[in-house]
Amino acid sequence: MAFQAPKGTYDVLPGTPFLAARDGLLEPARLAGYGYVETPAFEDTELFARGVGASTDVVTKEMYTFSDRGGRSLTLRPEGTAGVVRAVLEHGLHHGQLPVKVRYAGPMFRAERPQKGRFRQFQQSGVEAIGLTDPALDAEVVALAWEGYQALGLRHVRLLLTSLGDPTCRPAYREELAAYLAGLDLDEATRERARINPLRVLDDKRPELQALLADAPLIIDRLCADCKAHHEAVVAGLESLGVPFEPAPRLVRGLDYYMRTTFEFVHDGLGAQSALGGGGRYDGLSESIGGPPLPGIGWALGVERTLLALEAEGVTIPQDDRLQVFVVPLGSAAKAWAVATVGRLRAQGVAADLAYGDRGLKGAMKAADRSGARWAVVVGDRDLDAGVAQLKDLSNGEQTAVPLSDLLEKLA
Numbered sequence: 259m260a261f262q263a264p265k266g267t268y269d270v271l272p273g274t275p276f277l278a279a280r281d282g283l284l285e286p287a288r289l290a291g292y293g294y295v296e297t298p299a300f301e302d303t304e305l306f307a308r309g310v311g312a313s314t315d316v317v318t319k320e321m322y323t324f325s326d327r328g329g330r331s332l333t334l335r336p337e338g339t340a341g342v343v344r345a346v347l348e349h350g351l352h353h354g355q356l357p358v359k360v361r362y363a364g365p366m367f368r369a370e371r372p373q374k375g376r377f378r379q380f381q382q383s384g385v386e387a388i389g390l391t392d393p394a395l396d397a398e399v400v401a402l403a404w405e406g407y408q409a410l411g412l413r414h415v416r417l418l419l420t421s422l423g424d425p426t427c428r429p430a431y432r433e434e435l436a437a438y439l440a441g442l443d444l445d446e447a448t449r450e451r452a453r454i455n456p457l458r459v460l461d462d463k464r465p466e467l468q469a470l471l472a473d474a475p476l477i478i479d480r481l482c483a484d485c486k487a488h489h490e491a492v493v494a495g496l497e498s499l500g501v502p503f504e505p506a507p508r509l510v511r512g513l514d515y516y517m518r519t520t521f522e523f524v525h526d527g528l529g530a531q532s533a534l535g536g537g538g539r540y541d542g543l544s545e546s547i548g549g550p551p552l553p554g555i556g557w558a559l560g561v562e563r564t565l566l567a568l569e570a571e572g573v574t575i576p577q578d579d580r581l582q583v584f585v586v587p588l589g590s591a592a593k594a595w596a597v598a599t600v601g602r603l604r605a606q607g608v609a610a611d612l613a614y615g616d617r618g619l620k621g622a623m624k625a626a627d628r629s630g631a632r633w634a635v636v637v638g639d640r641d642l643d644a645g646v647a648q649l650k651d652l653s654n655g656e657q658t659a660v661p662l663s664d665l666l667e668k669l670a
């Protein structure tokens with residue numbers, strides 16, 4: 259074979275539930291007034307450097323950055339939030355009704371080491387609610403992701419929730435944590451990470467480090483009064499919406515823009531990449547990319563990991579583009595009839611196809627089985643003369659003769 263898809267990428271092929279998962283995750287948000295947006299797959303490199311945070315792994319190690327023919331530095335988007343906020347500011351949506359509620363889906367790009375559930379081009383389904391700090395909005399946003407997973411049939415998703423504080427309480431906490439870490443016997447790499455962002459060290463998965471950090475101060479115990487009240491209101495909102503969560507005081511996310519409400523959805527059936535999705539509040543993001551103060555909250559859910567979670571739980575969702583009817587014509591008059599009939603079915607909104615290629619009964623029935631359709635309609639030239647077709651239920655093989663005059667109505 260001449261070429262293969264680049265390392266860390268994959269092809270979506272027909273017969274999978276890819277769209278069902280990608281769009282199903284966003285269905286509760288669609289019903290809650292989150293309008294569909296699309297932003298470019300590449301943006302000004304500075305947008306991500308400033309928006310996502312220059313000290314993050316995403317910006318320092320994982321961006322696909324290139325110069326275009328005009329010498330501009332562009333980057334394939336590693337995530338969707340910075341681009342959405344850029345678009346809201348550029349089009350002045352924040353001058354209208356608040357919150358600006360949007361949903362999006364599409365490919366993101368990170369030059370990570372590929373493994374199960376981790377790709378270099380991957381898909382996210384996401385939402386952003388921009389313009390208000392109302393904690394009831396935080397609860398809605400979190401609940402919409404929860405409902406998206408539930409609607410797909412996932413039952414073992416866990417929601418981890420915390421607050422990361424804000425510019426009032428976090429700086430003092432950060433210093434306290436840095437001083438605490440300085441008193442520990444840490445290896446050089448960890449010390450370096452603590453220097454760049456001491457909060458990241460808390461999220462280290464190594465048991466020996468977690469043991470060392472058992473008494474580390476936690477931001478959730480150091481929240482200022484406003485952050486504390488906000489967090490309590492979010493918790494109360496989730497409780498009244500019936501969304502179960504686990505307090506996760508050591509949760510740290512890979513992007514720097516988060517403050518206050520921060521959360522992650524995890525699944526234990528995925529192996530090392532247990533994060534199914536995540537998000538939080540980013541009230542300082544607009545200013546960091548040169549905009550006015552403009553709070554916001556949102557999430558992004560990984561589509562590939564959602565498909566892996568469905569597989570791990572043994573949940574099947576309908577594959578995309580399922581045919582309902584497959585017509586098998588035997589003979590040239592029957593074929594002409596079949597072409598006209600699938601045309602009428604399609605016009606009535608029934609997904610229908612026919613056996614092309616004049617393959618004879620055996621080959622055509624094989625095609626019918628492979629098509630995934632529920633019903634096969636088998637017609638020979640003699641059946642046409644007699645005014646009947648054989649209607650076969652492909653789920654159980656039962657076959658009945660149906661008058662042609664009743665067929666369309668019956669199938670519709």
Ligand code: HAM
Binds near residue numbers: 336338537
């Ligand atoms: P994130 O946690 O970086 O957040 O990514 C969200 C989800 O995307 C992850 O939980 C994971 O399921 C999926 N994901 C990330 N990287 C990969 C990868 N290399 N391969 C496969 N899946 C991956 C964000 O991107 C934020 N923009 C979310 C957000 C929206 N926060 C506020 N609004």
